[in-house]
Amino acid sequence: MASDGFRPLDDKSLAEYIKATPSLSSKLGNQIDELQIKEVGDGNLNFVYIVTSPSGSFVIKQALPYIRCIGESWPMTKERAYFEAVTLKEHGRLCPDHVPEVYHFDRAMSLIGMRYLEPPHIILRKGLIAGIEYPLLAEHISEYMARTLFFTSLIYHTTTEHKQAVAEFCGNVELCRLTEQVVFSDPYKVSQYNHWTSPYLDRDAEAVREDNTLKLEVAELKSMFCERAQALIHGDLHTGSVMVTSDSTQVIDPEFAFYGPMGFDIGAFVGNLILAFFAQDGHADPKNDRKAYKDWLLRTIEETWNLFHKKFTALLDKHKDGSGEAYLPAIYNNPQLQQLVKQKFMSDLFHDALGFGAAKMIRRIVGVAHVEDFESIADAGVRADCERRALDFAKMLLKERRKFQGITEVVSAIQKVH
Amino acid sequence: MASDGFRPLDDKSLAEYIKATPSLSSKLGNQIDELQIKEVGDGNLNFVYIVTSPSGSFVIKQALPYIRCIGESWPMTKERAYFEAVTLKEHGRLCPDHVPEVYHFDRAMSLIGMRYLEPPHIILRKGLIAGIEYPLLAEHISEYMARTLFFTSLIYHTTTEHKQAVAEFCGNVELCRLTEQVVFSDPYKVSQYNHWTSPYLDRDAEAVREDNTLKLEVAELKSMFCERAQALIHGDLHTGSVMVTSDSTQVIDPEFAFYGPMGFDIGAFVGNLILAFFAQDGHADPKNDRKAYKDWLLRTIEETWNLFHKKFTALLDKHKDGSGEAYLPAIYNNPQLQQLVKQKFMSDLFHDALGFGAAKMIRRIVGVAHVEDFESIADAGVRADCERRALDFAKMLLKERRKFQGITEVVSAIQKVH
Numbered sequence: 150m151a152s153d154g155f156r157p158l159d160d161k162s163l164a165e166y167i168k169a170t171p172s173l174s175s176k177l178g179n180q181i182d183e184l185q186i187k188e189v190g191d192g193n194l195n196f197v198y199i200v201t202s203p204s205g206s207f208v209i210k211q212a213l214p215y216i217r218c219i220g221e222s223w224p225m226t227k228e229r230a231y232f233e234a235v236t237l238k239e240h241g242r243l244c245p246d247h248v249p250e251v252y253h254f255d256r257a258m259s260l261i262g263m264r265y266l267e268p269p270h271i272i273l274r275k276g277l278i279a280g281i282e283y284p285l286l287a288e289h290i291s292e293y294m295a296r297t298l299f300f301t302s303l304i305y306h307t308t309t310e311h312k313q314a315v316a317e318f319c320g321n322v323e324l325c326r327l328t329e330q331v332v333f334s335d336p337y338k339v340s341q342y343n344h345w346t347s348p349y350l351d352r353d354a355e356a357v358r359e360d361n362t363l364k365l366e367v368a369e370l371k372s373m374f375c376e377r378a379q380a381l382i383h384g385d386l387h388t389g390s391v392m393v394t395s396d397s398t399q400v401i402d403p404e405f406a407f408y409g410p411m412g413f414d415i416g417a418f419v420g421n422l423i424l425a426f427f428a429q430d431g432h433a434d435p436k437n438d439r440k441a442y443k444d445w446l447l448r449t450i451e452e453t454w455n456l457f458h459k460k461f462t463a464l465l466d467k468h469k470d471g472s473g474e475a476y477l478p479a480i481y482n483n484p485q486l487q488q489l490v491k492q493k494f495m496s497d498l499f500h501d502a503l504g505f506g507a508a509k510m511i512r513r514i515v516g517v518a519h520v521e522d523f524e525s526i527a528d529a530g531v532r533a534d535c536e537r538r539a540l541d542f543a544k545m546l547l548k549e550r551r552k553f554q555g556i557t558e559v560v561s562a563i564q565k566v567h
Numbered sequence: 568m569a570s571d572g573f574r575p576l577d578d579k580s581l582a583e584y585i586k587a588t589p590s591l592s593s594k595l596g597n598q599i600d601e602l603q604i605k606e607v608g609d610g611n612l613n614f615v616y617i618v619t620s621p622s623g624s625f626v627i628k629q630a631l632p633y634i635r636c637i638g639e640s641w642p643m644t645k646e647r648a649y650f651e652a653v654t655l656k657e658h659g660r661l662c663p664d665h666v667p668e669v670y671h672f673d674r675a676m677s678l679i680g681m682r683y684l685e686p687p688h689i690i691l692r693k694g695l696i697a698g699i700e701y702p703l704l705a706e707h708i709s710e711y712m713a714r715t716l717f718f719t720s721l722i723y724h725t726t727t728e729h730k731q732a733v734a735e736f737c738g739n740v741e742l743c744r745l746t747e748q749v750v751f752s753d754p755y756k757v758s759q760y761n762h763w764t765s766p767y768l769d770r771d772a773e774a775v776r777e778d779n780t781l782k783l784e785v786a787e788l789k790s791m792f793c794e795r796a797q798a799l800i801h802g803d804l805h806t807g808s809v810m811v812t813s814d815s816t817q818v819i820d821p822e823f824a825f826y827g828p829m830g831f832d833i834g835a836f837v838g839n840l841i842l843a844f845f846a847q848d849g850h851a852d853p854k855n856d857r858k859a860y861k862d863w864l865l866r867t868i869e870e871t872w873n874l875f876h877k878k879f880t881a882l883l884d885k886h887k888d889g890s891g892e893a894y895l896p897a898i899y900n901n902p903q904l905q906q907l908v909k910q911k912f913m914s915d916l917f918h919d920a921l922g923f924g925a926a927k928m929i930r931r932i933v934g935v936a937h938v939e940d941f942e943s944i945a946d947a948g949v950r951a952d953c954e955r956r957a958l959d960f961a962k963m964l965l966k967e968r969r970k971f972q973g974i975t976e977v978v979s980a981i982q983k984v985h
Contacts, residue, residue, distance in 0.1 A: 316737035319730040325726060338898045368899070368908060375721055376797050377796075475790060480756045483779070486782060493783060
């Protein structure tokens with residue numbers, strides 16, 4: 150054991166750890182001699198174990214002091230587990246239906262014990278690749294976003310509550326820096342970590358690195374990401390951070406959480422749905438042309454924003470006489486003004502979300518970490534065609550985002566690409 | 568002595584304190600038996616003593632746990648002295664010519680010992696009321712703003728440095744809350760602290776409270792003030808926070824400092840110069856119509872922004888290959904793009920500054936704390952006329968700020984009021 154109390158676990162030492170930890174062993178009905186442990190971490194960063202016994206289960210997630218998918222050559226603070234645990238608890242308190250419960254947190258061990266999202270839960274991204282429709286997805290994710298973003302912002306908080314929380318999450322700086330690098334920097338310059346479907350997209354990747362207008366817009370988004378402490382955002386809300394069944398939607402992996410711009414979460418989710426859309430042609434086969442599924446994806450994109458808009462503005466209405474600092478009831482004291490405030494807030498947020506969503510799309514095509522939506526398309530030429538359409542759309546969206554008045558116009562623009 | 572080590576000093580106990588504090592007594596050549604102590608605090612918040620001996624001098628500033636000009640009924644953390652001392656040292660390191668040196672800081676006592684700005688130094692606001700021209704003022708204050716704002720922003724800082732500093736200054740939340748209240752909230756609602764030149768401006772004050780468009784814009788500025796950690800700003804850079812002679816400009820009283828939007832400092836200074844301009848007609852007399860002085864004020868407003876622009880963009884050029892996170896040299900790698908980035912940054916900052924400046928003007932006419940520029944106009948009718956012109960201009964500037972392309976247009980608009 151290192152002097153800081155940290156030791157990386159394996160199947161065997163984890164079993165010992167569980168036996169010594171009542172908050173975990175009790176979840177197994179104390180049937181700890183019959184427990185089964187399976188390492189399943191397929192993400193980029195951490196080790197994840199499913200632990201089951203005949204009468205219970207949970208997941209153990211341990212952060213190691215480097216990025217798993219790169220290796221020890223890219224160190225990364227294991228303190229991220231602390232910010233993940235705090236955020237799971239806070240977002241879980243605000244939206245318990247869509248955040249798994251935390252049973253146990255060990256800061257020294259960077260270890261979280263939490264609800265096992267049992268089958269048929271799968272990672273949403275895998276469902277989207279398989280062409281599965283989730284009729285409640287937009288409803289659920291918009292609920293999660295509306296509640297977590299609203300209740301951690303100054304619309305609901307006093308300044309005192311807000312600044313204290315902002316200060317704490319400034320500690321998650323290493324994860325913020327990682328996002329700054331892989332989302333806002335590397336795709337726009339030559340970087341050893343960048344890759345793309347070569348040689349097909351060589352010229353496209355070069356064009357991203359040579360696009361002054363694009364870089365100017367990215368600078369604005371990066372500045373907002375770094376400077377604007379608007380709400381406790383998830384920080385990595387792509388379709389790989391959501392687990393789903395036909396009637397359950399669970400948001401996981403908020404280790405990138407910090408007080409940042411709300412649009413970053415909304416954009417991450419919507420941007421990844423758009424990526425899923427552009428990947429569908431690569432998954433079509435003679436039995437399934439994916440046309441109906443593409444329509445469902447577009448409907449889900451539209452509904453996600455529209456339901457978020459509805460839920461968020463409903464929270465604004467409901468709490469308009471609350472103690473949030475942003476819109477004091479004694480000032481914003483007439484329906485016409487309240488309407489103006491809502492419209493301006495939602496319009497600005499919409500444009501932020503489009504900008505961040507586009508940036509998240511671009512980085513998944515020419516940056517370090519790609520998405521399985523495209524990677525699973527075996528034919529490189531087909532994959533490159535899908536990726537190029539997504540990339541071109543994202544570049545347009547990032548540059549022209551302020552011209553879009555609503556999500557319907559965005560969906561129309563997506564449809565026009567094909 | 569209170570259990571936290573704090574005790575409010577008076578002339579006598581301060582003398583004892585100085586004798587027991589080598590960093591202070593040494594500044595007096597240890598001639599502590601001949602020291603003279605004079606309380607001179609005329610600000611809103613603190614007690615200030617000038618301490619002199621035949622061979623040296625300094626100023627002692629002590630924060631008490633309430634707001635001096637209101638009394639013990641408005642408590643205010645004395646920890647503000649800590650943030651003032653940290654900022655004096657940091658801004659002093661960045662711009663030693665225009666920030667008084669700190670000799671001593673006692674956190675438990677909320678006490679700062681610093682350079683005595685000897686006569687003929689006076690508070691700039693008093694000089695502006697007296698009609699004194701300061702030919703180097705724009706040069707000096709633009710130097711102070713350019714250096715302090717540039718070097719504490721992400722244009723120069725890494726994210727790691729930035730977030731650590733942001734987190735620390737989140738602790739100055741009580742002073743931030745005071746600004747939120749008196750600048751962005753109280754003037755736009757009924758508040759016991761508001762006052763104005765009554766009955767002349769009764770209808771004007773009411774109009775501010777009923778102006779939906781104005782309130783919508785103020786919400787945006789308040790959100791930026793609360794959320795955007797752009798640089799370590801002074802936080803209260805009006806003309807009462809600057810001491811001047813014909814060849815010296817010294818910025819004092821940064822107890823409101825925190826990581827906030829750069830435009831708040833620039834706007835505070837420029838907005839108070841505009842207030843000084845609109846007050847001049849109230850100071851005119853048969854011997855001096857103040858016309859030439861008003862021209863000097865307008866020139867100084869114009870030069871302050873233009874010199875700030877020149878100095879800030881020169882710093883951008885000079886450090887374009889530095890380690891700041893905002894504009895990585897590998898991305899912003901061609902002169903055309905660098906030019907675009909500069910233009911966009913300065914244009915956004917200009918509009919922020921106009922907005923904040925206008926908000927600072929409004930609050931000085933219908934809010935709690937007024938300015939001597941107007942208060943010293945004895946005839947209430949004359950005073951109200953001056954204030955109304957300033958208020959109307961500020962309302963227009965706040966609402967229409969994005970239409971102004973440069974400071975020359977702002978000066979033209981000011982001239983058109985008369």
